[in-house]
Amino acid sequence: MVTIKDVARRAGVSITTVSHVINQTRTVSGPLRDQVLQAMQELGYRPNTLARGLRRGETSTIGLVIPDNSNPYFAELARLIEDQGFNHGYSVILCNTDDNPVKERTYIEALLAKQVDGILFIPTGKQTQPLAELIHPQVPVVVLDREAPDLDAPVVLADNVNGGLEAVRYLLALGHRRIACITGPKTLAASLGRLTGYRQALEEAGIAVQEAWIQPGNFRVQGGEEAMRQLLTLDPPPTAVFACNDVMAIGALRAVRTAGLTVPGDISIVGYDDIEIASAVIPALTTMAQPVTEMARQAVEQLLGLIHAEGQPAARPERTLLPARLVVRDSCQRISS
Amino acid sequence: MVTIKDVARRAGVSITTVSHVINQTRTVSGPLRDQVLQAMQELGYRPNTLARGLRRGETSTIGLVIPDNSNPYFAELARLIEDQGFNHGYSVILCNTDDNPVKERTYIEALLAKQVDGILFIPTGKQTQPLAELIHPQVPVVVLDREAPDLDAPVVLADNVNGGLEAVRYLLALGHRRIACITGPKTLAASLGRLTGYRQALEEAGIAVQEAWIQPGNFRVQGGEEAMRQLLTLDPPPTAVFACNDVMAIGALRAVRTAGLTVPGDISIVGYDDIEIASAVIPALTTMAQPVTEMARQAVEQLLGLIHAEGQPAARPERTLLPARLVVRDSCQRISS
């Protein structure tokens, strides 16, 4: 490894001077600076960020703690976050918790040990208290996508309630009255929020929700298919379905087709997330697009804000709710009868 | 921050001793060790890996340089790699190059500056020469998924030629003779290899390839749809299609349906990649599954091998070819006529 010392020797100056030309932190006379630059060039010198970090107390690295980056939604989020980080000169360390609190804790500890400048955190569950103590005075954190009440950190959330509300309002506007809902895991706030939106929309419209309309799914294709099969046994069956994510919507599509019915002819379906494949299935899926880009931007910006405000008055942590956007495609139809 | 010095003071010992109990690097008498452990406990001490890394010349961190982790294939790969890393005690820094050589270079430099212990690298293009100089003596590298001839590092590849071969052999075995191929970008080795396999299979079977059977796609839904539309205009049209990835296969599915024909009734389709959605579309897609798990495992293992062999004889870099696996679902049928 070529160090600052080598550069100094080669340029015939002190390491102090080399350091100062690297960081432009004080004036160095023209000729000397040129010598230094040339020496750096010739030796292919690259400052050791470990040493620098140790001294400066910062690493230009943030941790991204995420349930599973192979899930398309999180993949997209991770991608955008990494992008934002890159643009601001930060590297990101990727951590997949698998929604496992033990891994989550292990990762956080590792990140702290690595002296990351900040952590972007999608919590696995509700037991955020132990993490709070762990994290608190140590490092800035921004919570993303899910609530973490104990953490008193800024939170950036997608507005699932309003998303569900809008989706169902859309179906209502098409004249549907018997609207079912395929939910996700009861433990996930995303799923719960969307369900709440569903209920609110029906309530607004003065429609009494029938509990049989609400089928539990699991956010996976299978679950959506199964749930839809159940819904088709109802009498009368719903004319429209709000699936709490696209993957289940695709499962539902499948079930409808298998039953010899068509979408949107017999049943309208709206999904949630706008994953890439949503536009490719037949019929192309009408769905609620998550504000991923905006979420990533906000999250990174807030985190960098905290990092740079280190040791400041510490404003009350913000809570940012970002709206989902309805993407109309071909899976919904005005009701005929 | 609580440092080793604080722990030493609290335990009433030297920092040397603390260090040794942390690393179990020499025997420390029972009582003293207990005091140290307790002090660490009470203070919530966590070793600063920057300082440690600086001293030890290692960081337990590897860089993952990948075109785009929001692409499902790379997402899966990234996930598995991160997993493997975690299991071996390594963190991974995520770098999305977007297939942009400039970003690629910037990232590699950043990783070198960060003193990563190794780099897992999916190269963007063919100009790997400048990178070779950059990387070479500095850090172990394993190249993944694409060739990088200048790099003299181990390479872990999916065997696209054999994959294409198998896919088409399967169609041949079902009795098909007029088999088309929807290719990907001509610049990607993956696409080229699969096409080669396609040609080989037909040759093996003594079938002359008609150039009109080979339709250029772009690895996206649109491209697949378009290509399929073209194929359907042929007279006679092919009875089977090998799409060089699943996304295009889905596009092709769409085109067939739009033309009023059915899969696999009129046309059999086999895709490539086995992305998650492949099993969810209708009909479920028969496809070649990439050996992602194995690739991730091999890549990480080889990288760790290099890392630990640092300064050794340096065996000739290996070239690992991993076979794709045929996943039979519902999109192919024995030819009737």
Next chain:
DNA sequence: GCAGTTTTGGCAAACGATTGCTGTAAATAA
């Protein structure tokens, strides 16, 4: 009891940078 061995634990020098303090030479002012 004593030399020789084994345990045990501390001192201080690294690792590669940054930065407060200080010192010299040149430029300016008087």
Next chain:
DNA sequence: TTATTTACAGCAATCGTTTGCCAAAACTGC
């Protein structure tokens, strides 16, 4: 000419660890 300011660079301490070397204490065997 001398005093004062300014511009420029270097010394050495520091960040938090690890680790080679040494010294004291505790054993051992005779």
